[in-house]
Amino acid sequence: MPSDAASRRTYSYLGPAGTFTEAALEQVPEARGQIWRPVHNVGEALADVAEGRSDAAMIAIENSIDGGVSTAQDALARIPNLRIVGEYLVPVSFVLVGKPGQRLEDVQLVSAHPVAYAQCHRWLVEHLPGHQHVPAASNVASAVGILDGSSSAEAAIAPPGITAHHHVDVLAENIGDNTNAVTRFVLVTGPGVPPAPTGADKTSVIVELPEDRAGTLLELLEQFSTRGINLSLIQSRPIGDALGRYRFVIDADGHIRDERMADALMGLRRFSPNVVYLGSYPRADRAIVHYSNRYSDEVFVEARDWVRGLLSGEPDA
Incomplete structure (x- = not known):
């Protein structure tokens, strides 16, 4: 009979406990009561x-x-056979913490994850104009480092929930430069059947341009625009094998089971030397995807049936 541990699922996340990634994982109902494996970085x-x-x-x-x-x-482009099955939004706010007894006016070195540091930079320049930044592996590791002595910093930028896990003093609250900051997280599994369409879905792909010439990016985008598909994200990343060679990370509104999306993906496959399909999954905001009736599934099906009829010699209806 299998042990309890053998029957439980394992979820990796950027640790240690208390990170924003853990807060995202807490939103996954099927992950509750399972094994949570803290790791050091996204690649791991x-x-x-x-x-x-x-x-x-x-x-x-x-x-x-x-x-x-x-x-x-870059890791999603490099590591094969991964699929996104869901996305989750986590509001982001930060506190500045120190060892018990630390005074804000004595802080010269601030430990922080580079992303957190960038989001708090304006506050730091205003309140600690002479400070220096000590990079940390995560928002929690920054605080752990000042407690265990592995960091030379006197203070750390951390999530507000850090006090539930570690004995630190909060030197300042709400130090983020934008009170509306949100981080989007995705849950990634191995290959499998995509989650069923909900009507509020997103499809993610990574696409390489076939060559460096005028109009190739436009051709890529036309695979979506001519099928009435809105893009919520398009970002270029260098492929790394030569200057001027890029891949594009794309989030498109809709699901692979939508006729228009499947048609667009086939267009990408014909166009690009390398297309990485990352998955179709429910949007975190559950916003229904709206589109013109001329891009409905029925229109695509009727058009295909019409061509089949022409090929089979059927008379016009």
Whole structure:
């Protein structure tokens, strides 16, 4: 009889406990009561899935302030056979913490994850104009480092929930430069059947341009625009094999089971030397995707049936 641990699913996430990634994983109902595996970076989390150590990984993919997370996008392009099955939004706010007894006016070195540091830079310049930045692996690791002595910093930028896990003093609250900051996370698994369409779906792909010439990006975008598909994200990333060679990370409104989306993906496959299908999954905001009736499934099906009729010699209706 299998042990309880053997029957439970494993989820990798950027640890340790208390990170924003953990807050995203807490939104996944099927992850509750399962094994949560903290890792050091996005690449490790995705490798866990690809190599079978975990059933799924939660990773940050986009921030409303800094845009797409390049390390996550590059890892998804590089590691094969990964699928996004859901997305989750986490409001982002920060506190500045120190060891018990630390005074704000004595802070010279601030430990922070680079993304968190960028989102708090204006506050830091105003309140700690002479400070220096010490990079940290995560928003929680920044605080752990000042407690265990592995960091030379006197203060750390961390999530508000840090006090539930570590004995630190809060030196300042709400230090983020944008109170509306949100990070988008995605849950990634191995290959499988996409979740059923909900009407409020998103499809993610990574597409390479076939050659560096005028009009190729327009041709790529026309695969979507001529089928009435809206793009909510398009971001270029260098392929890395030569200057001027790029791949594009794209989020498109709709599901692969939508006739117009399937047709667009076939167009991309004909156009590009390398298309990575990352998945079709429910939008975090559950906003219904609206489109013109001329792009409905019925229109695409009727057009295909019409061509089949022509090929079979059927008379006009």
